[in-house]
Amino acid sequence: PKLLILNGPNLNLLGTRQPEVYGSETLQMVEEKCRDHGRSKGCEVYCYQSNHEGDLIDQIHNAKTAQDGIILNAGAYTHTSVALMDALFSVELPAIEVHLSNIHARESFRHQSYISRAVVGQICGFGSFGYVMAMDAMVAHLGSK
Ligand code: DQA
Numbered sequence: 504p505k506l507l508i509l510n511g512p513n514l515n516l517l518g519t520r521q522p523e524v525y526g527s528e529t530l531q532m533v534e535e536k537c538r539d540h541g542r543s544k545g546c547e548v549y550c551y552q553s554n555h556e557g558d559l560i561d562q563i564h565n566a567k568t569a570q571d572g573i574i575l576n577a578g579a580y581t582h583t584s585v586a587l588m589d590a591l592f593s594v595e596l597p598a599i600e601v602h603l604s605n606i607h608a609r610e611s612f613r614h615q616s617y618i619s620r621a622v623v624g625q626i627c628g629f630g631s632f633g634y635v636m637a638m639d640a641m642v643a644h645l646g647s648k
């Protein structure tokens with residue numbers, strides 16, 4: 504299957520951004536990990552990051568015809584963006600929400616996710632391994648349909 508790995512705002516700064524919360528791996532390292540894992544699972548992996556809400560929405564729209572599933576870490580837009588939620592509903596592709604940190608153990612404003620309403624499930628708190636878990640979950644989900 505073809506998987507879109509989509510990362511939102513500030514995730515381009517991974518590695519130097521609050522490493523005690525988000526880890527010391529850079530986004531490039533995380534994306535490479537996803538590509539490697541994709542190769543071992545027979546997935547075609549396309550990675551994209553943007554700090555702009557509209558860009559992320561465009562990528563979700565493009566995925567409708569180009570991809571089989573979406574793995575999304577929307578960063579802080581998770582907690583604010585009805586537009587990203589609506590985009591996920593519009594394309595009717597299976598999506599899985601990933602967060603590096605355990606958002607439920609953090610400030611209360613991070614406990615609510617608009618994204619969650621539009622996804623198969625959420626993986627949080629496992630650092631970059633969460634993306635690998637999400638890929639396995641997506642392959643299993645697509646295979647079970
Ligand atoms: C995050 C959690 C969000 O609350 C935060 O705004 C981020 C990263 C995570 O991966 O843990 O930017 O999505």
